[in-house]
Amino acid sequence: MKLSVILPTFNEALNIEKMIASLTEVFSKNKINGFIVVVDDDSPDGTGTLVDEIKKTNKIVHIVHRKKKEGLGRAYLAGMKYSLKNNADLIMTMDCDFSHDPNLIPNFIKKINSGYDLVLGSRYIEGGGVKDWPIHRRIISLGGNFLPRLILGLKTHDNTTGYRCYKKEVLNSLNLDAIKSNGYSFLVEMSFLIQKAGFKIGETPIIFKDRELGETKISKKEILRTLKTLIRLRLKL
Numbered sequence: 001m002k003l004s005v006i007l008p009t010f011n012e013a014l015n016i017e018k019m020i021a022s023l024t025e026v027f028s029k030n031k032i033n034g035f036i037v038v039v040d041d042d043s044p045d046g047t048g049t050l051v052d053e054i055k056k057t058n059k060i061v062h063i064v065h066r067k068k069k070e071g072l073g074r075a076y077l078a079g080m081k082y083s084l085k086n087n088a089d090l091i092m093t094m095d096c097d098f099s100h101d102p103n104l105i106p107n108f109i110k111k112i113n114s115g116y117d118l119v120l121g122s123r124y125i126e127g128g129g130v131k132d133w134p135i136h137r138r139i140i141s142l143g144g145n146f147l148p149r150l151i152l153g154l155k156t157h158d159n160t161t162g163y164r165c166y167k168k169e170v171l172n173s174l175n176l177d178a179i180k181s182n183g184y185s186f187l188v189e190m191s192f193l194i195q196k197a198g199f200k201i202g203e204t205p206i207i208f209k210d211r212e213l214g215e216t217k218i219s220k221k222e223i224l225r226t227l228k229t230l231i232r233l234r235l236k237l
């Protein structure tokens with residue numbers, strides 16, 4: 001079993017080295033046969049160049065350089081295609097700012113091995129949660145998760161989580177190029193398409209911790225975009 005971990009990055013120079021070191025340690029401690037795919041959108045802070053350097057001495061590190069910032073969804077897609085081409089059996093995605101704890105990776109693998117096709121790292125099941133979030137962010141996130149359940153009939157509880165593990169069969173079965181949405185709505189669309197295709201989706205609890213280093217990049221437009229995606233997917237049902 002070969003695992004790939006996709007790390008989309010835009011201006012993560014303050015986090016990337018530590019993140020790669022953490023993942024490398026988690027892999028070796030848990031005897032995981034895997035590789036890391038950084039997908040960098042030509043970060044002005046030089047994240048991509050840093051990874052090119054790290055890659056020279058750490059052979060599990062791969063990078064996909066993209067010419068410009070095209071959003072999280074496009075970055076995930078590029079990382080997924082790269083992972084499939086490089087024979088990954090399980091494809092994970094996670095943020096590069098330590099909001100997602102790399103030490104939880106074995107929990108995702110265990111859950112997949114108990115019979116799931118996609119495992120979501122969930123803040124909204126027992127044992128999950130968020131740390132240090134202001135009330136407005138809690139409300140936006142809760143709304144962003146309640147609405148997809150209501151409008152699209154999603155059964156899972158956290159469909160905007162970027163901490164996920166997909167079996168390759170799931171990604172191979174989707175027409176990745178046809179996925180239109182970007183950002184958080186990309187994540188909702190993936191959950192929707194995968195549930196609709198009849199795959200089994202499980203959840204494992206995570207505690208989401210706010211980033212300590214680097215700047216936030218997710219725009220306010222995101223909320224509106226997610227609502228538009230929900231309506232589009234609902235009408236296409």
Ligand SMILES: Nc1nc2c(ncn2[C@@H]2O[C@H](COP(=O)(O)OP(=O)(O)OP(=O)(O)O)[C@@H](O)[C@H]2O)c(=O)[nH]1
Binds near residue numbers: 095
């Ligand atoms: N390649 C690529 N990566 C991105 C882009 N936007 C965000 N990212 C990365 O995607 C991950 C999640 O983005 P974040 O900025 O942490 O989003 P967030 O967690 O909602 O917000 P903050 O943590 O408050 O910044 C991080 O690793 C980012 O560096 C993008 O347009 N392209």
Ligand SMILES: [Mg+2]
Binds near residue numbers: 095097099211
């Ligand atoms: Mg973040």
